Amino acid sequence: MRFPRLFYMLLKQYIRKPECLLLLLSLPVLTILFSHLAKTEEQPIQVACYIPSVTHEDLDGVVTDSDKALQADTALTSLAYKLSTYDGLYTFRLCASEQEVYDAVAVGRAECGYIFSVTLYEELLDGNLKDLITTVASPSTTMLPVINETVYSFVFEDLALLSLEQYLADDSAVSTEYDVLYDDAMIEELYQKYMLGDSTFHFEYEGSPEDYRLTATTVLLSPIRGLLAVLMLLSALTGTISYYRLAENPVFDTWKVRVGCIVIPVLCTIPVMLLCIHFAGLGAGLGKEICLLILYAAACVIKTLILTLIIKKRVIFTSLLPLFILACLVFTPVFIDISVFLPALKPLSYLFLPYYYLKVF
Secondary structure, eight states: OOHHHHHHHHHHHOOOOHHHHHHHHHHHHHHHHHHHHHOOOOOOOEEEEEEOOOOOOHHHHHHTTTSSSSOOOTHHHHHHHHHHOOOOSSEEEEEESSHHHHHHHHTTTSSSEEEEEEEEEHHHHHTTSSSSSSEEEEHHHHHOOOHHHHHHHHHHHHHHHHHHHHHHHHHHHTTGGGGHHOOOEEEHHHHHHHSSSSSSSOOOOOOOOOTTEEEEEETTTHHHHHHHHHHHHHHHHHHHHHHHHHHSSSGGHHHHHHHHHHHHHHHHHHHHHHHHHTTTOSSOOOHHHHHHHHHHHHHHHHHHHHHHOOOOEEEEEHHHHHHHHHHHHSSSTTTTGGGGTTTTHHHTTTTTTHHHHHHHH
16 A cells, blocks of 8 residues: 555544544634733743841841941841842842742742852852852743842942951051041941942943833743643654554554554644644744754654554553653653752653753744
């Protein structure tokens, strides 16, 4: 039997199954509904921060004790106050724990996050510069370089004052007379005067959180590309089940039938994926999307063919299929990137094809 005729016969067995057509046609409709809901929701750009040993009650004390000289052990409170009261392109939200920062970034409530060492300023004054600030960010963020500028400018603002006081007290020409000539409050007043004066260069990012917003996608829309990638792989795997059923008859136990059963559902999935990606507003260009889908589809077909050579029994393959799909959802960045929480498990992601498809975007 020639391959075109065989292809047509195998295609009819999928067309005759209304549940397959219903599933393929419902995906673009659902994507349109979810994308419409997502466009109506907006949230300001938020940055999560965790500063150990600083509470909201401590921030109230910064206002009441504003005339108190800055010290290394109180500089973190000053930093927390400056971050929490910042009114610019984004807002900083103080978290109660490190895990809260990771969770906020993972679910998209925060653009990125920062975890500060409890001895940040003491270590900086001693010349230790490593492992003092941990940055947490999703791979898709574009605001991280700008936010870094703001965060480190606040850190340096107080660090420069503390360094000046330390230099005057210990290493300057007036160090022996420092306690007589100056006090910390006077130095801080002069520092603030000249730092904000017209003779000193400084810059600010102007704007407000209301002027710059991120579109918040719904839980079902944000992983749509990842779910579609898993769907294509699943279509290839379910085609394998059809092959096992036909292969029970020795007449159909041929390479043409094996390849046809796997290729047909994959080809049917390609236009559905293109429609869903278009309606979700995730398109990266029609040409790029088509080329990547063809390459990914070919990879799914080849991998599935290899699995049919390893697993000979239909019962074994069917029993392993749910575990394989579950592993794809867990170890590839469909909903979350598990390597953020458990870096040791990242090599497992390399075993699943959706990982490579999603990493292109």
